[in-house]
Amino acid sequence: MEIKSVLQQNEFRFNKKFGQNFISDTNLLEAIVCDAGVTKDDVVIEIGAGAGSLTYALAQKAKRVIAFEIDFNLKSVLKTTLQGLNNAEVIFGDVMDKPIDEIESLAGGSFKVVANLPYYITTPVLMRFVEESANMSSMTVMVQKEVADRLVAKAGGKDYGRITVAVDCFGDAKLMRNVSRQMFYPQPNVDSAVVRIDRNKKYSVDEKLLRQVVKSAFAMRRKVFSTCLAAGLGISKEQATRYITSLGKDAQVRGETFTTQDFVNLTNLIAADGK
Numbered sequence: 001m002e003i004k005s006v007l008q009q010n011e012f013r014f015n016k017k018f019g020q021n022f023i024s025d026t027n028l029l030e031a032i033v034c035d036a037g038v039t040k041d042d043v044v045i046e047i048g049a050g051a052g053s054l055t056y057a058l059a060q061k062a063k064r065v066i067a068f069e070i071d072f073n074l075k076s077v078l079k080t081t082l083q084g085l086n087n088a089e090v091i092f093g094d095v096m097d098k099p100i101d102e103i104e105s106l107a108g109g110s111f112k113v114v115a116n117l118p119y120y121i122t123t124p125v126l127m128r129f130v131e132e133s134a135n136m137s138s139m140t141v142m143v144q145k146e147v148a149d150r151l152v153a154k155a156g157g158k159d160y161g162r163i164t165v166a167v168d169c170f171g172d173a174k175l176m177r178n179v180s181r182q183m184f185y186p187q188p189n190v191d192s193a194v195v196r197i198d199r200n201k202k203y204s205v206d207e208k209l210l211r212q213v214v215k216s217a218f219a220m221r222r223k224v225f226s227t228c229l230a231a232g233l234g235i236s237k238e239q240a241t242r243y244i245t246s247l248g249k250d251a252q253v254r255g256e257t258f259t260t261q262d263f264v265n266l267t268n269l270i271a272a273d274g275k
């Protein structure tokens, strides 16, 4: 499918604010579908159908594909590129406005998310799906290389942050492939990468409190964790230090050295103390 000519025939004008960088390379599209491990049993949710090239590739392997697209000007393009497919549908509108339970009932059970994400909403989309969707089994996404580095970072490293921990609470993130900026049309200013996150973890923890604890850990990178935790939870520095040291950590430790399990242990300790 030559999407460039379909876009031209339909006099489509790219809208920069929607992060429209399309893929047309068949090998790359097939590689992404393969990275996601899509089979005939899978319902796939795609975020941002664009010209439909990934939607089409997904529909060749999946049971059903439900794609969201914010730009109504892509309607005629998608009508052409998805013509003849009876297992793909496009829902026009902002995916961020669609309640997760509605997305789950559209999917009708377990689903996989596969997307070449619009860069301007990468973090909110990732956070929302991993934190809110109980029915999502995996998420395979094309993101900016720098975001990919953050998703797969290890505790203590420079790329390790709030999003690393939020995603790690859900499951393991794997870097599947690096993708040159030259593979997109129009070409963005940065390279990208495909990351797959499989749901394979479930911590027994007060999730709201955990989010508060993790948020505090990365709020002031140059300060010791006890200071950040005290500020984040509105407790005394002495109390925060007591929690941290009773986990066997040094009083001067920094939050970014904590693994997900450390954050969970700390949260459970605080919760048990009735905070």
Ligand code: SAM
Residues within 6 Å of the ligand: 018, 019, 020, 021, 022, 023, 024, 047, 048, 049, 050, 051, 052, 053, 054, 055, 068, 069, 070, 071, 093, 094, 095, 096, 115, 116, 117, 118, 119, 121
């Ligand atoms: N999947 C296509 C591909 O790989 O060629 C397009 C990917 S492009 C990076 C991202 C797409 O997401 C664009 O078509 C854009 O219009 C759409 N988009 C941006 N924000 C959106 C939102 N909030 N909800 C749904 N779609 C959105």
